[in-house]
Amino acid sequence: MDIGFIGLGNMGAAMALNALKAGHTVRVWNRSPDAAKPLAEHGARVVASPDEAFAGDAVFSMLADDAALRSVLLDSGLLERAPKGLVHVNMATISVAFCEELAGLHERHGVAYVAAPVLGRPDVAAAGKLNIVAAGADDAIARVQPIFDVIGQKTWRVGTAPQHASVFKLAANFMLASAIETTAEAASLMTGHGIDPHAFLDVITNTLFPGPVYQGYGRMIADNRYEPALFRARLGLKDVRLALAAGDAVNVALPVGSLVRDNLIDVLAQGDGDKDLAVLGKVAARRAGKKV
Template sequence: MACAALRAALRARGIAGLIASTPTRQKEEFHMTIAFIGLGAMGHNMAANLLRSGQPVHVWNRNPAPVQALAEKGAKPAASAAECGIADIVFTMLADDKATREVMIDGGVLDAMAPGSIHVNMATVSVAFAREMAALHQQKGIGYVAAPVLGRVDVAEAGKLNILAGGSDELIARVQPLFDLIGQKTWRFGNEPEQANAIKLACNLMLACAIEATGEGTALARAHGIPAESFIDLITNTLFAGSPVYKGYGGMIAQQRYSPPGFKLTLGQKDVRLAVEAGQGTNLPLAFGDALQGLFKEAVDHGDVDLDLAALGKNAARRGGLD
């Protein structure tokens, strides 16, 4: 369906009540509609916090259960992803490049968005895809901001995520009041959206390295008769005191607590692969990234696909016959 026809149909259904009378939004205007697409564990909590804005929040998800849960809190369910395209600001939190393409492009969301509206992509996607999306949005006169986040599900629920934002200052200023509802700080990384995605991939590469190192160190201690809890207590109070990564993931490894996943191992695998690809795009070899790809494959081959990223520690122990 053509963009104009789709928007007219949505107005007829009463969904676009607060859309501006002209397609171009005014910078100072904050009476705007919001949409959130992708209501997984992270997205559900982020969308719930956006309800505190007092503005209409339209929500859509492939699995309708999270939509209903948010509707009970005041969100407005959309019958399709494309219906969310009539909002002034569309947030997406989808699994990867493929899911984002299927929803935003193939699903008609971009076609339904008006010039002057903004798409905020909070997913961890590849640098190449971020560059492609930025160009496509520019062609359509739609603002595009990359805003991947740091933080697990409990942090998202508390509205304390760290937001890594890439895009023009003007666009980010327009969405900053909404960022303030879902995050404790917005970190600016360049005027090109892809720069924020590069930073997120760099962060997740280091995260995976830290977890693998913790897993291998713990396995070495256990192999010599030292309880895992004692080793983790040592490193989190000495070498890595104050680090939430070593304390949080180290505790999970010590307790062999890998489920339910807060950050699935397969998502970490995807992020490390994208980090290696981002390095290749600038002729930068990533030796740890290459090694981690093999370790992730090993964990997946052993059936750890539904476990938390902390299961890298399980895989390290398994290599030594400790599990």
């Protein structure tokens, strides 16, 4: 396929590279051009404007947040100039409201819009093992499936309304942050009783809670080490806020989400926003009077 790729952060670059390696033609653009260089070495065509990326069979975007995407895509008039019939696949996590707005605007301008946020961190992206949660018109998804197949281990089709993919992703990250918070509290209870949290984690992850979340984040909490950050607390807070907003819009409260949000604000207030999301363990420990 001939695709454009916009947004070459850790995640975006890894996905674009996998598309390249699979033999696809990839035109890449990034606001700061340095990020495109390593991809050029693998055959990517570095373009000078997002307009040049919005061409070919499809364009993929992986920008930081609502504001970045709005700036590149809407404020610049790019979407209005985009070729009719192009498929735009947005893989970033954005707000449900903005996703819905984008769906409408794309339809008006004759561009197919697929929302395809992913589950997985940069190492998983590099391995091509992401889980892709995709929503949009069936034929549009079908057209980009070859790319999904090389950047993800599985594509989860969750309907034709793009914003539903956003709801899925935000709910998943809300559950992730909540599981970390709960683990942090349990670890703090262990420490309070003079028990090594590693021993508790060993039991729990081999019985009730298998899988990478409790194991990976749990170890960081038990080790009381929150760097290097695989998923920064600041970004986790962003997603929890968006999940709360998605609930608020339809009169659904997420009380555990509210609590996690408040603890993540505490994280930022302590200057720990760039540590890993597991740093919720530090909040719990500090509130229990432990020196951390």
